Amino acid sequence: MIGATTTDNGANGLVRLFLLVGLGVFALFPLVGSTFYVQLGTKVMVFAILAMSLNLLVGFTGLVSLGHAAFFGIAAYSVYFFTPGFTAASVWWTLPAAVGLAGLAALVIGALSLRTKGIFFLMVTLAFGQMVFFLFHDTPIGGSPDGVYVNAVPTFDALGIDLPELRDRYQLIEGGARAPFTLYYVTLACMLAVYAFLAVLLRSLFGHVIKGIRVNEHRMRALGYPVYGYKLASFVIAGLLGGLAGYLWAVQSLFVNPELAGWHMSAEILLMVILGGMGTIYGPILGALALEALRELAEIAIEYGVTASNAIGLTEMDPHRAATDYYLLVEGVVIIAIVIVLPRGLSGLIEDLAAYLRSGRRSAKGEAEQAT
Amino acid sequence: MSFDVFADPAIFLVQLLNATQQGLLLFLIASGLTLIFGIMGIINLAHGSFYMVGAYAAYAVAEATGSFWLALPIGVAAGIALGYVLERLLFRFFYERDHLYQVLLTFGLILIFEEVRGMMFGEDTHRALTPEALDFSIPLLGVQSYPAYRLAISVICLLVALGLYLLISRTRLGMMIRAGAYNREMVQALGINITFVYAAVFGLGTGLAALAGLLEAPVASVEPGISGRYLIISFVVVVIGGIGSVKGAFYGALLIGFVDTFAKVIVPEAAGMSVYLLMAAVLLWRPTGLFGRPA
Numbered sequence: 001m002i003g004a005t006t007t008d009n010g011a012n013g014l015v016r017l018f019l020l021v022g023l024g025v026f027a028l029f030p031l032v033g034s035t036f037y038v039q040l041g042t043k044v045m046v047f048a049i050l051a052m053s054l055n056l057l058v059g060f061t062g063l064v065s066l067g068h069a070a071f072f073g074i075a076a077y078s079v080y081f082f083t084p085g086f087t088a089a090s091v092w093w094t095l096p097a098a099v100g101l102a103g104l105a106a107l108v109i110g111a112l113s114l115r116t117k118g119i120f121f122l123m124v125t126l127a128f129g130q131m132v133f134f135l136f137h138d139t140p141i142g143g144s145p146d147g148v149y150v151n152a153v154p155t156f157d158a159l160g161i162d163l164p165e166l167r168d169r170y171q172l173i174e175g176g177a178r179a180p181f182t183l184y185y186v187t188l189a190c191m192l193a194v195y196a197f198l199a200v201l202l203r204s205l206f207g208h209v210i211k212g213i214r215v216n217e218h219r220m221r222a223l224g225y226p227v228y229g230y231k232l233a234s235f236v237i238a239g240l241l242g243g244l245a246g247y248l249w250a251v252q253s254l255f256v257n258p259e260l261a262g263w264h265m266s267a268e269i270l271l272m273v274i275l276g277g278m279g280t281i282y283g284p285i286l287g288a289l290a291l292e293a294l295r296e297l298a299e300i301a302i303e304y305g306v307t308a309s310n311a312i313g314l315t316e317m318d319p320h321r322a323a324t325d326y327y328l329l330v331e332g333v334v335i336i337a338i339v340i341v342l343p344r345g346l347s348g349l350i351e352d353l354a355a356y357l358r359s360g361r362r363s364a365k366g367e368a369e370q371a372t
Numbered sequence: 373m374s375f376d377v378f379a380d381p382a383i384f385l386v387q388l389l390n391a392t393q394q395g396l397l398l399f400l401i402a403s404g405l406t407l408i409f410g411i412m413g414i415i416n417l418a419h420g421s422f423y424m425v426g427a428y429a430a431y432a433v434a435e436a437t438g439s440f441w442l443a444l445p446i447g448v449a450a451g452i453a454l455g456y457v458l459e460r461l462l463f464r465f466f467y468e469r470d471h472l473y474q475v476l477l478t479f480g481l482i483l484i485f486e487e488v489r490g491m492m493f494g495e496d497t498h499r500a501l502t503p504e505a506l507d508f509s510i511p512l513l514g515v516q517s518y519p520a521y522r523l524a525i526s527v528i529c530l531l532v533a534l535g536l537y538l539l540i541s542r543t544r545l546g547m548m549i550r551a552g553a554y555n556r557e558m559v560q561a562l563g564i565n566i567t568f569v570y571a572a573v574f575g576l577g578t579g580l581a582a583l584a585g586l587l588e589a590p591v592a593s594v595e596p597g598i599s600g601r602y603l604i605i606s607f608v609v610v611v612i613g614g615i616g617s618v619k620g621a622f623y624g625a626l627l628i629g630f631v632d633t634f635a636k637v638i639v640p641e642a643a644g645m646s647v648y649l650l651m652a653a654v655l656l657w658r659p660t661g662l663f664g665r666p667a
Contacts, residue, residue, distance in 0.1 A: 064472045112652055115659045119415055119471055123607045124655060127648050130604045134644030263604060267479045274476055332483030339473045
């Protein structure tokens with residue numbers, strides 16, 4: 001049995017404190033971070049949304065999908081479809097349309113895939129994901145197998161007032177003031193909204209039913225719940241949220257390629273979910289953050305290592321190239337280490353720590369009471 | 373869309389032979405995958421990496437010794453040994469764990485295989501030597517001719533398929549494999565050394581994938597990323613044929629070989645999607661595959 005080991009969605013006090021501190025760090029980060037790291041932060045939050053959406057399936061409904069990147073890719077490509085030339089389109093219709101397309105795809109793919117179970121479901125979602133990959137890779141719809149540029153940032157206005165452009169600017173505004181990192185804060189707001197939405201959803205009757213399906217599908221069916229419908233609804237919601245992430249990704253990078261929908265991407269999202277821990281709503285955020293941090297740290301470590309071994313004449317490599325070349329080796333080893341030693345992910349570690357601190361305090365309090 | 377392929381019987385025959393060869397190669401890969409699924413319940417995304425091991429072994433050994441026939445046993449042995457060692461070191465700890473963790477474990481292995489390949493062979497594209505004895509073409513109808521080596525691939529694959537059939541249906545090991553696929557616990561309870569059967573099946577499966585890589589190396593490029601060349605499509609074969617069914621893998625692989633080859637000729641821009649559409653159609657009709665046991 002996989003999935004939640006703790007009864008999440010009512011995070012306890014210590015965990016809640018941890019989350020609030022984390023939120024503060026996210027909110028204040030652009031005040032201190034360089035443009036490069038703020039853009040990286042936006043990317044991390046986009047992946048956090050994507051991983052949270054997959055976690056609804058994997059961690060809470062018990063459906064291991066290996067084709068989730070398809071919905072990410074479809075929404076990302078939609079931004080390209082909706083801005084064919086250099087004319088920007090408004091966020092207010094492109095966002096719902098892109099997310100809607102992803103949801104529609106999830107409805108069709110889910111309706112077919114959910115006829116199967118377990119390992120079959122995994123492989124069928126994998127295959128459908130590849131079908132979407134080839135749709136963008138081979139057919140004229142996708143433009144080019146190497147990817148295409150989105151030429152205009154969607155316009156973002158409210159009640160006739162132009163809001164700042166949806167970008168994390170590259171340079172400081174005149175006079176040393178910081179550029180408004182609009183996209184960063186829009187993405188942060190989206191991430192919080194997705195978190196809140198999932199928290200409410202999982203507390204609702206719907207949430208209890210899908211969690212019941214994860215634990216014992218037959219019993220839920222015997223209780224009279226239309227299990228297929230609930231699973232499909234969960235699949236479509238996950239697809240919609242994954243689409244939101246895809247839209248934000250396309251707006252940030254202004255470039256989309258078939259790999260966004262490919263199975264390597266699906267596996268990476270799954271990795272974020274597991275790394276963060278699938279029993280909790282916030283786990284995948286940690287996973288997305290940790291994976292990006294790992295990438296940065298590993299590249300820095302490899303660069304230093306190669307520079308050092310060059311200096312003593314052991315190797316003759318370009319440190320920067322070695323970092324990008326060998327990063328995946330580090331990632332591979334780390335993935336295997338995680339599945340072996342940390343199956344409940346980082347949030348499992350945090351929950352354990354919180355439980356330990358709580359029990360420690362309780363026993364200390366008990367001893368104090370006994371002493372008096 | 374163009375149906376010219378059906379107009380000229382010679383071109384049609386060439387495509388027919390190509391489809392058969394691709395289907396049979398696919399069978400070598402998918403049969404290992406389906407056996408490993410069926411008996412150990414392991415979903416092995418790194419299966420394609422053994423195809424890569426075979427292809428690079430063909431290139432490296434043939435380059436070093438000048439003999440393709442020497443590369444064949446060495447490459448297959450490497451595939452079997454590597455599979456056996458990984459089963460003992462890693463996979464056996466994952467039999468009872470959720471498929472989710474198996475997916476991640478094997479995804480991690482793919483990355484490691486690919487990086488080690490990069491360190492050993494670099495990022496250039498290579499091609500293995502065609503064995504000299506088979507380096508000629510056989511004339512077909514009219515002006516068309518067909519490389520003898522490509523025909524030899526099909527013949528070797530058919531012989532391997534026959535051997536696999538005999539192994540599974542006629543030998544004691546085959547009996548254990550069939551029983552293991554049907555009911556693991558019962559086989560264990562009867563006192564059969566399931567540990568050995570598992571390691572043997574794993575080595576057999578990875579050896580077959582390596583053989584496919586070896587055989588195809590002289591006619592397809594040996595390059596970075598080839599571990600993914602047949603990976604997903606062999607999963608589709610397993611889904612279509614039914615998990616654990618070698619017979620299903622055989623017919624499924626041939627079906628995919630034909631659909632893929634002819635789709636590339638008839639509708640090139642949608643060829644990549646064709647096999648997945650086929651899979652969707654099969655699943656609508658039979659959710660457990662053509663030869664799968666109903667769940």
